Amino acid sequence: MSQSTQRAEGHALQVDIASEIGEHDLADLCEATNAAIIEGGGFGWLQSQDRAVLARHFRGMLLVPDRALFLARLDGVVVGSAQLVRPPRNNEAQAFAAHINHAYIAPYARGFGLARQLISRVEEHAAAIGIRVLNLDVRETQQGAIALFEGLGYTRWGTHPAYARAEGRTVAGHFYFKLIEPGRGRSTESLMGA
Numbered sequence: 610m611s612q613s614t615q616r617a618e619g620h621a622l623q624v625d626i627a628s629e630i631g632e633h634d635l636a637d638l639c640e641a642t643n644a645a646i647i648e649g650g651g652f653g654w655l656q657s658q659d660r661a662v663l664a665r666h667f668r669g670m671l672l673v674p675d676r677a678l679f680l681a682r683l684d685g686v687v688v689g690s691a692q693l694v695r696p697p698r699n700n701e702a703q704a705f706a707a708h709i710n711h712a713y714i715a716p717y718a719r720g721f722g723l724a725r726q727l728i729s730r731v732e733e734h735a736a737a738i739g740i741r742v743l744n745l746d747v748r749e750t751q752q753g754a755i756a757l758f759e760g761l762g763y764t765r766w767g768t769h770p771a772y773a774r775a776e777g778r779t780v781a782g783h784f785y786f787k788l789i790e791p792g793r794g795r796s797t798e799s800l801m802g803a
């Protein structure tokens with residue numbers, strides 16, 4: 610596991626990339642995920658799930674070669690996560706891009722700067738593996754996430770009016786991208802339009 614740690618208001622904030630996940634962390638991750646689902650966002654699920662269902666989801670995704678799971682910890686306890694998804698190998702034309710999915714922090718761990726650290730860690734990893742563009746999308750109702758991503762320099766390029774169904778209504782969704790500089794080779798900026 611590769612880690613980054615910071616401190617905020619006496620708390621230790623840490624983000625790991627998980628290559629495997631132990632029972633203890635898995636239990637905390639499932640609890641955090643259900644807390645975020647119940648509060649209303651951060652995952653496609655609209656209702657809380659059995660622990661076994663969530664455990665299968667996370668264990669299964671660790672087996673998928675083009676996905677990476679990032680775990681956010683507050684004082685060592687897993688309280689949130691994000692996934693970085695690369696295109697399938699046949700999609701060479703878009704091999705430079707990846708998608709950030711399912712980024713959330715449990716309600717009981719918000720406001721400490723963990724999401725900012727989580728996304729920054731995803732960006733660092735993306736740059737290190739040669740990704741030059743990050744894409745993501747978010748429901749228009751996720752005001753905290755919109756402020757987070759816009760504050761981190763993500764550009765909104767479009768809005769889908771029929772993006773999701775939640776709480777009995779159709780909700781629009783905003784689509785964002787951010788250019789990433791790999792720190793070696795030609796700059797991403799210089800490759801735009803080249």
Ligand SMILES: CC(C)(COP(=O)(O)OP(=O)(O)OC[C@H]1O[C@@H](n2cnc3c(N)ncnc32)[C@H](O)[C@@H]1OP(=O)(O)O)[C@@H](O)C(=O)NCCC(=O)NCCS
Pocket residue numbers: 645649650651652709710711712713714715718719720721722723724725726745746747748751752753754755756757758760
């Ligand atoms: C959005 C979310 C991830 C933020 O988590 P967090 O750990 O509390 O965020 P941070 O403490 O790192 O905040 C970083 C910045 O995000 C913005 N932000 C976060 N929550 C916010 C809120 N509720 N309202 C407005 N801005 C908010 C602020 O700009 C904040 O910077 P500041 O503290 O300097 O003002 C969390 O609220 C969440 O999980 N929401 C539901 C899931 C979701 O919407 N996920 C995105 C879908 S991909």
